[in-house]
Amino acid sequence: MTTDLLHALRHCVGDRHVLTKAQDRAPFELDWRKRWQGHALAVVQPASTAQVAEAVRLCAQHGVTVVPQGGNTGLVGGGVPDASGRQVLLSLRRMNIVRHIDADNLTLTAEAGCLLQQAQEAARQAGLMFPLSLASEGTCTLGGNLATNAGGTQVLRFGNARDLCLGLEVVTADGLIWDGLSGLRKDNTGYDLKSLFVGSEGTLGIITAATLKLFPAPRGTITALATCTELADALGLLNLARRSLDAELTGFEVMNALSRSLVATHFPSIRQPVPVAPWTVLLELSSTDEDAVARDRLTACLTVASDQGWIHDAVLADNLAQSQGLWHLRESISMAQAAEGLNIKHDIALPVSAIPDFVAHTDAALAAAIPGVRLVNFGHLGDGNLHYNVQAPIGADPARFLVEQEALANRIVYDNVAARGGSISAEHGIGQLKRDTLPTYRSPIALQLMRQVKQALDPQGLMNPGRLL
Amino acid sequence: MTTDLLHALRHCVGDRHVLTKAQDRAPFELDWRKRWQGHALAVVQPASTAQVAEAVRLCAQHGVTVVPQGGNTGLVGGGVPDASGRQVLLSLRRMNIVRHIDADNLTLTAEAGCLLQQAQEAARQAGLMFPLSLASEGTCTLGGNLATNAGGTQVLRFGNARDLCLGLEVVTADGLIWDGLSGLRKDNTGYDLKSLFVGSEGTLGIITAATLKLFPAPRGTITALATCTELADALGLLNLARRSLDAELTGFEVMNALSRSLVATHFPSIRQPVPVAPWTVLLELSSTDEDAVARDRLTACLTVASDQGWIHDAVLADNLAQSQGLWHLRESISMAQAAEGLNIKHDIALPVSAIPDFVAHTDAALAAAIPGVRLVNFGHLGDGNLHYNVQAPIGADPARFLVEQEALANRIVYDNVAARGGSISAEHGIGQLKRDTLPTYRSPIALQLMRQVKQALDPQGLMNPGRLL
Numbered sequence: 001m002t003t004d005l006l007h008a009l010r011h012c013v014g015d016r017h018v019l020t021k022a023q024d025r026a027p028f029e030l031d032w033r034k035r036w037q038g039h040a041l042a043v044v045q046p047a048s049t050a051q052v053a054e055a056v057r058l059c060a061q062h063g064v065t066v067v068p069q070g071g072n073t074g075l076v077g078g079g080v081p082d083a084s085g086r087q088v089l090l091s092l093r094r095m096n097i098v099r100h101i102d103a104d105n106l107t108l109t110a111e112a113g114c115l116l117q118q119a120q121e122a123a124r125q126a127g128l129m130f131p132l133s134l135a136s137e138g139t140c141t142l143g144g145n146l147a148t149n150a151g152g153t154q155v156l157r158f159g160n161a162r163d164l165c166l167g168l169e170v171v172t173a174d175g176l177i178w179d180g181l182s183g184l185r186k187d188n189t190g191y192d193l194k195s196l197f198v199g200s201e202g203t204l205g206i207i208t209a210a211t212l213k214l215f216p217a218p219r220g221t222i223t224a225l226a227t228c229t230e231l232a233d234a235l236g237l238l239n240l241a242r243r244s245l246d247a248e249l250t251g252f253e254v255m256n257a258l259s260r261s262l263v264a265t266h267f268p269s270i271r272q273p274v275p276v277a278p279w280t281v282l283l284e285l286s287s288t289d290e291d292a293v294a295r296d297r298l299t300a301c302l303t304v305a306s307d308q309g310w311i312h313d314a315v316l317a318d319n320l321a322q323s324q325g326l327w328h329l330r331e332s333i334s335m336a337q338a339a340e341g342l343n344i345k346h347d348i349a350l351p352v353s354a355i356p357d358f359v360a361h362t363d364a365a366l367a368a369a370i371p372g373v374r375l376v377n378f379g380h381l382g383d384g385n386l387h388y389n390v391q392a393p394i395g396a397d398p399a400r401f402l403v404e405q406e407a408l409a410n411r412i413v414y415d416n417v418a419a420r421g422g423s424i425s426a427e428h429g430i431g432q433l434k435r436d437t438l439p440t441y442r443s444p445i446a447l448q449l450m451r452q453v454k455q456a457l458d459p460q461g462l463m464n465p466g467r468l469l
Numbered sequence: 470m471t472t473d474l475l476h477a478l479r480h481c482v483g484d485r486h487v488l489t490k491a492q493d494r495a496p497f498e499l500d501w502r503k504r505w506q507g508h509a510l511a512v513v514q515p516a517s518t519a520q521v522a523e524a525v526r527l528c529a530q531h532g533v534t535v536v537p538q539g540g541n542t543g544l545v546g547g548g549v550p551d552a553s554g555r556q557v558l559l560s561l562r563r564m565n566i567v568r569h570i571d572a573d574n575l576t577l578t579a580e581a582g583c584l585l586q587q588a589q590e591a592a593r594q595a596g597l598m599f600p601l602s603l604a605s606e607g608t609c610t611l612g613g614n615l616a617t618n619a620g621g622t623q624v625l626r627f628g629n630a631r632d633l634c635l636g637l638e639v640v641t642a643d644g645l646i647w648d649g650l651s652g653l654r655k656d657n658t659g660y661d662l663k664s665l666f667v668g669s670e671g672t673l674g675i676i677t678a679a680t681l682k683l684f685p686a687p688r689g690t691i692t693a694l695a696t697c698t699e700l701a702d703a704l705g706l707l708n709l710a711r712r713s714l715d716a717e718l719t720g721f722e723v724m725n726a727l728s729r730s731l732v733a734t735h736f737p738s739i740r741q742p743v744p745v746a747p748w749t750v751l752l753e754l755s756s757t758d759e760d761a762v763a764r765d766r767l768t769a770c771l772t773v774a775s776d777q778g779w780i781h782d783a784v785l786a787d788n789l790a791q792s793q794g795l796w797h798l799r800e801s802i803s804m805a806q807a808a809e810g811l812n813i814k815h816d817i818a819l820p821v822s823a824i825p826d827f828v829a830h831t832d833a834a835l836a837a838a839i840p841g842v843r844l845v846n847f848g849h850l851g852d853g854n855l856h857y858n859v860q861a862p863i864g865a866d867p868a869r870f871l872v873e874q875e876a877l878a879n880r881i882v883y884d885n886v887a888a889r890g891g892s893i894s895a896e897h898g899i900g901q902l903k904r905d906t907l908p909t910y911r912s913p914i915a916l917q918l919m920r921q922v923k924q925a926l927d928p929q930g931l932m933n934p935g936r937l938l
Contacts, residue, residue: 103820105853106707149657162664163632168541178914183820185852186629186895188618188668188901189911190937191919195631195664199657239573243685246757247626247716288715303605351652353573383654384574389830421838426655434658442658445647449926450660456925457918 002041005062005426009044009088012054017045017094028089029079032073032136036432038081040067040089047094048171048207049177056206056462057175059088066090067461068202070112070144073136075347076431078201078467079144092143095208098122106214107166107183112143112207119212121292129216131158131250135331143207151201151427153327156382157250157286158215160427162198169209170197173458177347196453201429202464204457218286220294223251223323226314227277231356233310234279238352238382238412240308241283244301248294251284252382253330258391262336263329270332271325274313281311281381284323333378337389341398343376344390344409349426352384359388362416366390369412370405385426385439390412414441430468437469471510474531478557481523486563497558498884500549501542501605507550509536509558516563518638518646518677525675525931526644528557534931535559537671539581539613542605544816545900547670547812547936561612564677567591575683575700576635576652581612581676585682588681590678597683600627600719604800607904612676620896622764622796624717625851626755629896631667638678639666642927650680665922670898671933673926689763692720692792695771695783700825702779703748707821707851709779710752713770717763717934720753721851722799727860728847731805732798739801740794743782750780750850751799753792802847806858810867812845813859813878817886818895821853828857831885837858838881839874854895857882883910899937907937 005431010018019025022040029038040280041064046052059066068090069079095111099118102108103126109121117138123130132145134152144150146168150161158164167182170193197204230232234254250454260276266400274280289292295316305311317323337343350358359377372393379386390409392401414424414437424441425434439447447469454461454469479487488494489511498507510533515521528535537559538548540901550556564580567588572595573795580586585606592599601614603621613619615637619630636651639662648879649663666673680840697703703723710718729745743749756763764785774780786792819827828846835842848855859878861870883893883906893910894903908916916938921936923930 102820102822104704105820107710107820149661151655151657155655162661172914172918176914176917178918179912180915182890182892184818184890184892184895186620186624186818186849186854187892187894188620188894188896188898189907190668190899190915191673191922192618192631192661192664192668193915193918195661196922199659199661204660216715218715235573242575244686244757246685288713349653349655351571351574351576353571355744380655385655421651421653423651423653423656423658425657426653427657429657430659438658443648445641445645446659446662449641449647449662452925453660453665453922455919 001062005058005064006042009042009055012058013044013046013051019043028072028091029078029080033075036059036077036080037083039083040081040087041085041086042090043089045091045094049171052090052206053169053175055090056171060175060460060462064088065465067464068092068147068206070141070147071115071136071139073082073140074144074148074431075428076433078148078429078431078464082466090206092141092208099209102183103125103128105183106110107211108214109181109209109211110142111209112141114142116140116142116145123214126215127217129217130212130214132161132164138375142210146207146210147199147200147202148429151380151383151385153251153253153380155380156252157247162195164213165194165198165210166213167211168194168197168207171206171208173205173460173463181209183211201431203454203468204463208321216288218288220287220289220291221323222285222291222294222298223317223326224283224298224302224314225274225326226281226283226305226311226313227274228279228281229245229277230258231279234281234381235356236308236353237281237305240305240422241301245285247298248285248287249262249283250286253281253282253371253379254381255280255330255333255378256375258331258374259376262340263332266336266339267332270329272329273315277312282326300384306333318341321370333376335406337376337391340391342402343392343398344406346388346413347428348413348422349383349385350422353388354420354422355381355384358420362413365412365416368410369408380426410437432467435466470531470799474527474533475511477527478511478524479856481527482515482520488512496539497538497560498549500546502544505546505549506552508552508554509550512558512560514560514563518640521559521640521675521677522644522646524559525640529929529931531642533557534934537561537616537675538934539610540584540605540608542609543613543617543900544897545619545902547898547900551935559675561610561677568678571596571652574596574652576680577683578650578678578680580678581610585609585611585614585647592683593686596686598686599681599683601630602632606821611679615667615676615679616669616671617898620849620854622722622849623719624849625721626716631664633682634663634667634679635682636680637663637676640675640677642929642932650678652680670900670937672937673932685757687757689756689758689760690784690792691754691760691763691767692795693752693754693767693771693783694743694795695750695752695774695780696743697748697780698746700748700828703750703850703930704821704825705777706750706774707778709774710770712765714754717754717756718752719755720751722848723850724749724799724802724847725844727843728802728845729822731809731845732801735805735808736801739798741798742784746781751795755922768854797852802845806845806860810860810861811871812867813871813875815882816895816897817857817882817891817893818852818854819886819889819891823889823891824850824853824855827885827889831882834881834885835878838877864923879906901936904935904937
């Protein structure tokens with residue numbers, strides 16, 4: 001049976017694109033965080049939507065389950081196979097064509113295997129902008145971004161991947177091709193199938209292409225850092241900035257003191273232009289105005305915040321290089337944290353208004369439960385999304401800390417999230433990592449509705465089983 | 470059986486809130502356009518989510534189908550019962566409480582029966598704005614807006630009802646309550662159930678409450694009219710305005726010459742501050758800046774457009790009253806058209822870039838097929854959404870015209886829409902009106918996926934049968 005399937009898959013995509021040797025499969029079988037080591041029957045690399053459809057039909061005929069994979073940069077183990085050696089890993093990376101840019105319609109249609117950076121670049125060459133932006137953009141693919149409804153640093157203004165997607169091409173669990181590519185801003189002809197597949201982590205079908213929204217490129221972009229004593233002050237600044245800058249506010253990130261100290265310790269060459277403070281905010285303003293006008297507007301906002309006593313030290317980047325330097329500081333936190341040792345990561349969302357209370361209570365509860373615990377708390381405050389990460393006490397063995405404290409830390413954090421109407425996964429998804437935790441924190445009725453949808457669209461359970469649900 | 474059901478429903482919601490007499494039911498049984506006259510077993514008016522759930526369970530037990538209704542302003546017959554006298558019409562109007570405004574989180578949670586205007590007003594009182602805006606806002610309800618994914622005049626910047634919705638409370642077809650109310654900007658814990666129920670026209674469950682996005686209220690708003698000779702010139706202006714005004718461009722409407730002439734004929738008191746031209750654009754800019762700054766920016770944009778030869782006459786409103794006057798002109802087209810006589814309405818969407826070609830070809834095809842035909846073409850050009858309406862030739866009997874030409878006109882329009890990747894329903898939905906047309910213009914695979922979802926969530930077919938699918 002397996003031989004028949006492999007033979008048919010080779011006939012479908014070509015001998016060279018069905019990888020069965022261990023060394024060929026290896027890069028696809030281990031996730032980016034090296035947390036899940038899978039073993040696939042084969043890695044299949046189709047080059048067209050028709051080949052994806054045929055491969056899915058062949059797998060279905062043989063009762064073999066399918067794990068789709070993009071750039072393999074996921075953080076929840078959603079894109080690597082299980083250890084059974086019986087799953088087909090379908091890599092979309094060869095489907096990497098930007099099919100079309102319609103500048104007058106502000107849309108780009110591209111295949112799932114396009115790198116995010118490739119889509120950004122294609123938009124830029126057309127004088128436009130594709131605003132999805134995340135640390136892995138040089139490696140992650142549009143298909144993966146959509147399957148996980150990726151977030152990133154520009155959600156405040158432009159939304160998540162789902163909000164940026166107008167239409168999809170999908171291979172269903174039956175191996176049929178749904179051509180739902182569409183450049184329409186309005187379309188009320190039935191259920192929102194597009195939004196259903198986006199964020200479904202490959203469990204309902206395989207996204208093979210998408211039509212995405214583009215935006216005019218901003219003329220001026222100004223980045224600033226400002227320090228706050230209290231998180232509530234950072235919220236005061238956020239509300240002020242939203243009122244005075246409106247859609248020009250494209251970034252509002254926060255970092256606690258330890259986040260910045262770890263960067264200082266492990267990457268001393270990174271410039272830290274304001275002193276370490278309890279909280280540091282990174283703001284970005286993107287404008288159709290010239291830099292000077294944008295700068296005046298951001299300065300006026302920061303002056304009001306300073307008069308209110310919400311911020312202390314503040315600095316505006318003078319040029320693009322300085323701006324990139326501020327973002328580099330923000331984006332180095334994860335690496336600094338890794339250099340400090342293994343830690344317990346959380347990707348949580350809360351109503352913005354609940355964040356100060358959440359942080360106060362959860363910090364205290366963790367300190368009481370795990371004496372000496374250190375919290376590396378940073379993230380997209382403007383979206384209510386914190387990477388509220390728990391680091392071992394100084395001197396403790398990080399690996400042992402992880403084994404001993406992860407369950408307790410998760411419970412404390414997630415219980416406090418749930419008590420305030422928050423989410424245990426803001427932007428990373430569920431995958432394998434949080435699959436068993438999800439039922440504790442989502443309503444049984446929501447889960448039942450999801451299972452009904454899954455059963456309806458993938459009755460044989462062939463699409464990425466064991467993930468999400 | 471029927472007596473048992475009515476008895477149980479009376480016990481559930483109170484005697485006064487189960488209407489069975491013809492004169493009491495009448496306002497709920499005829500749609501706003503007086504196109505569909507239904508006959509319900511009873512009109513049931515629950516006051517709480519628990520009552521909605523109980524009523525649905527009772528109907529399910531008796532095998533009686535349920536038609537949810539909000540303000541009964543729908544344009545596609547989705548909210549009125551059929552003529553069988555065997556359906557329960559569930560009016561959500563008594564559930565009209567704004568439950569909560571979280572100003573720091575920019576969210577409002579309200580029940581389905583709230584009038585749209587009521588939600589707008591509640592936001593305004595909190596110093597904020599709920600941007601959904603449409604002609605029927607004094608009568609339509611949030612539940613209806615969400616069930617139909619309503620559009621309106623601010624979609625260009627703020628999106629449709631679905632884009633404005635963060636969370637829902639829904640009574641499922643099983644009569645269970647899904648509490649999916651959420652004020653989160655990011656939540657990747659499973660399938661996007663919210664987007665599935667929004668726009669499902671009551672066929673998957675009953676929306677009882679929602680959490681909606683609010684925005685800072687703009688400080689300055691400037692409205693302008695400008696005339697163009699060619700539709701392509703209006704697109705030139707649109708692209709220029711998007712590049713130079715970005716998110717401050719909150720409205721971009723278009724009207725053809727006949728649209729304006731009909732208003733002039735039937736409402737001569739409405740001011741027409743620029744001469745009738747082949748095309749007239751209404752632009753609106755909303756800004757956090759003072760009026761004067763906003764005015765300078767819009768003027769600069771129009772000056773460039775004028776230099777390019779894209780626009781001829783242009784006028785900016787000097788104050789709020791003048792601005793409302795310009796919108797009044799635009800919003801009087803439907804009434805003027807009605808005064809002129811029955812006509813064939815289309816609510817279509819196209820990629821913006823395809824609109825000039827679509828209009829040229831479709832105008833010509835209709836003129837050839839129906840000599841003397843008149844086209845009242847207006848709509849939300851910035852969203853690619855036209856109300857491309859077909860009026861009888863001068864002197865022809867409108868009623869007879871409708872009977873004789875509607876099928877032909879629809880076919881010509883929809884074929885030309887489909888050939889350019891457009892939609893036969895941009896913002897009004899499918900309902901009864903376009904249910905039989907939908908299969909011609911949506912892919913069989915999309916329809917099959919929708920039927921699978923419908924079957925999964927409403928296996929007994931109790932929720933608003935005969936609508937949409």
